[in-house]
Amino acid sequence: MTFRLIAFDADDTLWHNETMFQSVERQLAELLRDYHPEDWVRARLLATETKNLAQFGYGIKGFTLSMIETAIELTEGRIGGREIQQIIDWGRTMLMAPVQLLDGVRETVTRLSRSHRLMLLTKGDLFDQESKLARSGIGEFFAAVEIVSEKNAQTYATIMRRHAVAPDEFLMVGNSLRSDILPAIAAGGSAVHIPYVATWAHEHVDESTIHETFARLESIAELPDWLALQGQAAQVR
Amino acid sequence: MTFRLIAFDADDTLWHNETMFQSVERQLAELLRDYHPEDWVRARLLATETKNLAQFGYGIKGFTLSMIETAIELTEGRIGGREIQQIIDWGRTMLMAPVQLLDGVRETVTRLSRSHRLMLLTKGDLFDQESKLARSGIGEFFAAVEIVSEKNAQTYATIMRRHAVAPDEFLMVGNSLRSDILPAIAAGGSAVHIPYVATWAHEHVDESTIHETFARLESIAELPDWLALQGQAAQVR
Numbered sequence: 078m079t080f081r082l083i084a085f086d087a088d089d090t091l092w093h094n095e096t097m098f099q100s101v102e103r104q105l106a107e108l109l110r111d112y113h114p115e116d117w118v119r120a121r122l123l124a125t126e127t128k129n130l131a132q133f134g135y136g137i138k139g140f141t142l143s144m145i146e147t148a149i150e151l152t153e154g155r156i157g158g159r160e161i162q163q164i165i166d167w168g169r170t171m172l173m174a175p176v177q178l179l180d181g182v183r184e185t186v187t188r189l190s191r192s193h194r195l196m197l198l199t200k201g202d203l204f205d206q207e208s209k210l211a212r213s214g215i216g217e218f219f220a221a222v223e224i225v226s227e228k229n230a231q232t233y234a235t236i237m238r239r240h241a242v243a244p245d246e247f248l249m250v251g252n253s254l255r256s257d258i259l260p261a262i263a264a265g266g267s268a269v270h271i272p273y274v275a276t277w278a279h280e281h282v283d284e285s286t287i288h289e290t291f292a293r294l295e296s297i298a299e300l301p302d303w304l305a306l307q308g309q310a311a312q313v314r
Numbered sequence: 315m316t317f318r319l320i321a322f323d324a325d326d327t328l329w330h331n332e333t334m335f336q337s338v339e340r341q342l343a344e345l346l347r348d349y350h351p352e353d354w355v356r357a358r359l360l361a362t363e364t365k366n367l368a369q370f371g372y373g374i375k376g377f378t379l380s381m382i383e384t385a386i387e388l389t390e391g392r393i394g395g396r397e398i399q400q401i402i403d404w405g406r407t408m409l410m411a412p413v414q415l416l417d418g419v420r421e422t423v424t425r426l427s428r429s430h431r432l433m434l435l436t437k438g439d440l441f442d443q444e445s446k447l448a449r450s451g452i453g454e455f456f457a458a459v460e461i462v463s464e465k466n467a468q469t470y471a472t473i474m475r476r477h478a479v480a481p482d483e484f485l486m487v488g489n490s491l492r493s494d495i496l497p498a499i500a501a502g503g504s505a506v507h508i509p510y511v512a513t514w515a516h517e518h519v520d521e522s523t524i525h526e527t528f529a530r531l532e533s534i535a536e537l538p539d540w541l542a543l544q545g546q547a548a549q550v551r
Contacts, residue, residue, distance in 0.1 A: 132409045134441030138375040142402055145382065149395040158391030161398055165379055172369045203440035204371030204463045226441045 079308065080193065080267070082242045084223075086251030087199035087206060089273035090297070091186070092213060093177045096275055098140065101167050105144050108160060113151050122147045123278050130279075134226055136202030141168030172205060176213045179273075181298030183215060188301055190218035197222045198236065198249070200256060228256040233264035250300065254282040262289045271297055316545065317430065317504070319479045321460075323488030324436035324443060326510035327534070328423070329450060330414045333512055335377065338404050342381050345397060350388050359384045360515050367516075371463055373439030378405030409442060413450045416510075418535030420452060425538055427455035434459045435473065435486070437493060465493040470501035487537065491519040499526045508534055 088094035102122060106115035113121075125143045133139030144164050148156045189195060197219045199206050206224045210216045221240060225232050237247050244265025251257025252273040259282070261268045268291040294303060325331035339359060343352035350358075363380045370376030381401050385393045426432060434456045436443050443461045447453045458477060462469050474484050481502025488494025489510040496519070498505045505528040531540060 129406075132406055133375060134439075136375075136441075138370060138373075138379060141379060142375060142405070145398065146402055149399050152395060154395035154399070156395045158386040158389060158393045158398075161382065161395075162386050162391070165383055168379070169366075169369050202371075203461060204373075207463050224440060226444050 079246070080248040080304070081246040082196055082237075082240055083189065083193050083248045083250060084196040084198040084236070084261075085186075085219075086249070086253065086257045087197055087209065088201065089252045089275075090179070090250065090257070090271060091182050091197075091215070092179060092209065095273060095277055097171055097174060098277065099275055101144075101171060104167060105148065105164065108163065109148060109151055118147070118151060121151055125150070127279060134202070135200055136205050137168055137171045138202060138205075140171075141165060144168075172208070176209050178213065178215070179297065181296050185297045185300055186215050186218045189304070190220075193304075194220045196220065196236075196240070198225070198228075199223075200225050200228050228260055230260045230263035233261050233266060237264065237266065250297070252276075253280045254284070254287065255280045258291050259287070259289060262291060267291070269294055269300065269303065271295070271300075316483070317485040317541070318483035319433060319474075319477055320426065320430050320485045320487060321433040321435040321473070321498075322423075322456075323486070323490065323494045324434055324446065325438065326489045326512075327416070327487065327494070327508060328419050328434070328452070329416060329446065332510060332514055334408055334411060335514065336512055338381075338408060341404060342385065342401065345400065346385060346388055355384070355388060358388055362387070364516060371439070372437055373442050374405055374408045375439060375442075377408075378402060381405075409445070413446050415450065415452070416534065418533050422534045422537055423452050423455045426541070427457075430541075431457045433457065433473075433477070435462070435465075436460075437462050437465050465497055467497045467500035470498050470503060474501065474503065487534070489513075490517045491521070491524065492517045495528050496524070496526060499528060504528070506531055506537065506540065508532070508537075 085091055102119055105122065106118040109118050122143060125147045126140065129139060129143050133142060141164065145161055148160065148164060186195065195218055197210060201224065203224050210222065223236055233249070237244055247266035249257055249261035249266055249268045250271065252271055254270060258268040258270045270291055270293045272293070292303060294300060322328055339356055342359065343355040346355050359380060362384045363377065366376060366380050370379060378401065382398055385397065385401060423432065432455055434447060438461065440461050447459065460473055470486070474481055484503040486494055486498035486503055486505045487508065489508055491507060495505040495507050507528055507530045529540060531537060
């Protein structure tokens with residue numbers, strides 16, 4: 078099988094992201110330690126984020142607003158203006174944080190861009206994701222960039238149509254079973270799962286419920302060899 | 315001249331937007347009336363928004379965070395959690411507000427979609443703009459939708475290239491001289507300016523400094539006749 082378009086998720090596939098969110102969550106728990114234990118702060122924050130997704134979508138600005146709401150709720154409104162400014166400043170720091178590529182990303186993307194058409198395909202805040210791509214230093218290797226508000230099977234079908242590739246010519250590479258792997262397969266594409274060290278609870282999928290077939294690699298650095306193997310298999314047939 | 319692609323700005327061109335922002339600004343001034351006069355609240359809010367644009371980009375979530383920062387600054391941190399929750403609730407209300415089309419939009423877009431390829435081309439928050447388009451009831455008339463983080467000449471050149479139209483085949487219709495008219499012309503396109511009743515201070519342009527040529531209509535309802543006149547002119551030549 079020859080893939081004519083390889084799409085990469087960005088957050089936690091090309092660069093670190095979830096670890097930064099979790100670090101800020103710990104700071105929020107520390108800020109509220111006189112009111113509630115850390116586990117409860119994190120549970121209420123997740124509940125607020127989940128409630129707000131339909132209005133705020135994904136991204137750091139929505140996360141920041143959800144942190145503020147959680148702090149107000151958990152202190153029954155007693156949180157002070159200075160503490161809320163602190164929370165906004167965490168959000169601003171996240172938005173400006175240096176983009177840290179995962180191991181092997183630069184080499185793999187550089188190499189594959191010579192043999193394949195590469196796409197960056199990410200959900201989240203348009204402004205934030207464009208800014209991260211610009212700061213990543215690897216933008217030039219992607220022939221196309223698609224930033225979408227949600228990644229479901231219909232999103233993948235639309236992307237394939239817009240870029241004129243058949244489903245069996247499309248490969249998705251990402252860390253999220255829920256957003257990258259299962260919907261890409263549902264749209265007829267292929268998928269390679271590369272787990273990240275941390276997963277946002279919202280993206281969690283119970284693997285025992287999955288019947289789809291996809292490859293799983295430990296590192297993006299294994300992708301070129303995996304692709305070469307797919308090519309061999311096609312020649313043998 | 316025949317336009318092969320007509321792109322429409324969305325906020326304050328197809329549907330009301332700035333008036334909603336200004337209404338919430340008045341509510342913020344009311345909330346802070348014991349601290350500062352309305353003019354000063356609005357001036358500080360604009361300064362905070364402008365400072366935050368580089369990190370937050372355009373949109374309601376960034377506006378909400380800027381309102382919170384302004385309230386904290388102008389009360390020297392004395393603003394309470396309940397008041398801040400009130401500000402977040404205004405933001406949420408804005409995100410869910412019904413989309414109110416401007417007069418003549420539905421008829422004009424319906425009619426022009428039969429003779430031209432139409433695009434919706436807007437800057438702002440991806441999630442919010444997609445949501446508004448979905449709620450607008452006119453999404454079906456647009457062959458393409460482009461949501462971008464900033465509208466400058468390069469943005470327009472990229473859009474023309476991606477959609478395979480020459481600059482002289484591209485017409486931009488919008489209310490903002492700064493975002494819709496001047497950069498579209500700088501990229502070689504044509505532009506029709508349809509002013510809205512209110513303009514965000516950030517988008518203001520001193521018209522005496524403008525030397526570019528563009529048409530100005532009072533209402534989008536005049537657009538089909540204007541287009542017909544352009545066609546006649548081309549035939550006469």
